[in-house]
Amino acid sequence: MPLYEYLCEECGARFERLLPLTAIDDPTSCPQGHAAGLRLISIFSAVSKDSAGEPNLIGDGCGGGCTNCACSLN
Template sequence: MPRYEYRCRACGTTFELNRPMAESSAPASCPDGHEDTVKLLSTVAVTGAAAATPPSSGGGGCCGGGCCG
């Protein structure tokens, strides 16, 4: 189940809720009971070996393989 982050406009508290995607836009009360909250935009970090590997410089592709010439 996705986790969404919210901020309370009344007290400034930031909190998270696990809820179905279908309920992502539904109102959320802060832990202190305030109703005036906003959903924050989440950032996604992409990590891993595939993201860190530079492209190879030899062969492959049109210009790398010598077909454009």
């Protein structure tokens, strides 16, 4: 699942959530319970195009074989 970073507009807390793609637009509350989470980034959302025009994920630095990042799904 993608990891998203949020900023609470109420208390300024930054926190992270693992959410399925189907839930990214759901309301997200901060650790203090404020329902004002503002999604900042997804570490898996940054994509680029390689020379062949195929989208590539940026930031896959584990080299494969790990069990706790998206590359293990490949």
